[in-house]
Amino acid sequence: MMKIINADLYKSFHRTYLYVMMACLAGMAILFNAILASQKAPLEATFELTVNFLTIPLFFLSMFADVITAEENKEHTLKNTVSFGFSRAQLFLGKSVSTILVMVAVASVTLFAYFASAFLLLQPQNNDLYPVLSNYAVRIGTAFLIYVASVILATLLAAFFKRNALFTFAYLGCLFVPVFLSKLLGLVNPVFSKADAYLLANQTDRIGAIAQNQLINSVWVALAHIAVFTVLGLFMFRRQEVN
Amino acid sequence: MSETILKTENLTKKYGSFTAVDSMSIQVTKGEIYGLVGKNGAGKTTLLKMVSGLSLPDAGEIALFEKNSPAGLNSARARTGCIIETPSFLPYLSAEKNLEYYRIQRGIRNPRCIRKSLEFVGLTDTGKKKFKSFSLGMKQRLGLALAIMSSPDLLILDEPINGLDPMGMAEFREMILRLNREHGATILISSHILSELSQIATTYGFINGGRLIETISAAGLKQKCKRSLKVKTGDTEKAVNVLKRELNCTHLHVSDSNAIYLDEYLEAPEKVVNTLVKNHIPVSEVRQSGLNLEEYFIELVGGMHHDENN
Structure with missing residues (x-):
């Protein structure tokens, strides 16, 4: 499986698409802080605001699965991997991990650009930033687990369509x-609204709104989805014909 | 006894109610070039896809290098190289970078294997040209380069010469023969360009309607397809005696349908006819018989259709 991951990283970092994506996301992060700076907003404001935008990445996370799996499915290159004796389980898990690693790489560059521009362009209101940063880190960490679950879902679907x-x-x-x-x-029956708390896409909305000690529910939801999507992917890909 | 490289037993694959491969049992031994012959939709690609793990059989068993468990088969597949249907690569990478991707994936330590494979298929001068800009011939060559990169013991080639021009076909044929002779690779190849297949195969497996209808060695086929003069007369016994006595024919035999087959006088059938007529033997038919691979296949499959229709 490590070989699949190594090869996927080689492939991903040898194409312009990924670098354009990194540059766009980093540029957006810098632009966001530049706008706040123009409004004389304090450093703390950027962290308070961005935790409310954590749903947005869900919309483009499928691009990572596209680079790693969907494109190979479309170009029929998965057959070169399977015919060499890699099992479907190795392939699915390898592709999922590769996608997560590429997502981490892009997120790292984006976060670096975000933090660097925030500290360069914005002035803190308080000298002690530790509580703000630790609170921010916990919320971003929780969102990361939700993104991992979403990426595994995207990989599962990329292997089929x-x-x-x-x-x-x-x-x-x-x-x-x-x-x-x-x-x-x-609206018909309030019982159905109870599902809201367990739906993956709702978690990113909640992260910015709830108290830090309530985040554990989102962590469990994310972990449960990771487990379900992984098992489902392995099961569905098990007898899938590779063309 | 020759080492068995691939053995399938009663291999079956169904798509809904359509049976693509029906209880197929084949055996490929070391050093062979096994040619799968069949028309479009006969089941050749489905069989090769099952052997290479792209498709899973509904019934039956595959043994590759004498391993038949799922894990054993996967490890055995690392000793194979495949071109199944059209060669596919990442369109935005060059030939070298595509092979580098698969070298990393396959855990081949020596990066020189890329250069060696590209040299073998004559594809060293493509530079930074991306795969999406390759001609069909170049794509087929790159497919073969990938298939041989890990020095496989078994090459599985599905219609590898499809779409190539005559020059490309000849070059591809030479490459396959070199792999077999110089590198000792066993080759399982399917094609419906029978004139090409007949120049390389050492064994043939004829497939029709998902079933293996005949397996025959190249030597056996040559014997079966040998050209001879077929003569039908009113008195076979007398005709045989006359031909032996007056024309000194030694290479002749009589078929079950009382036709005489002569391996001589192929270029002078009039001498045979004149001799028989002079001896008052009525001649009802004189013609050259014998088949090439294509005719043999058509006769075989045509016969099957005839049998099925009846």
């Missing part, structure tokens, strides 16, 4: 249709 549009549509559908349904059915 050859057409990019269909794969992206299925990914967004799996994340957001349950949210819509729970809200809609909640």
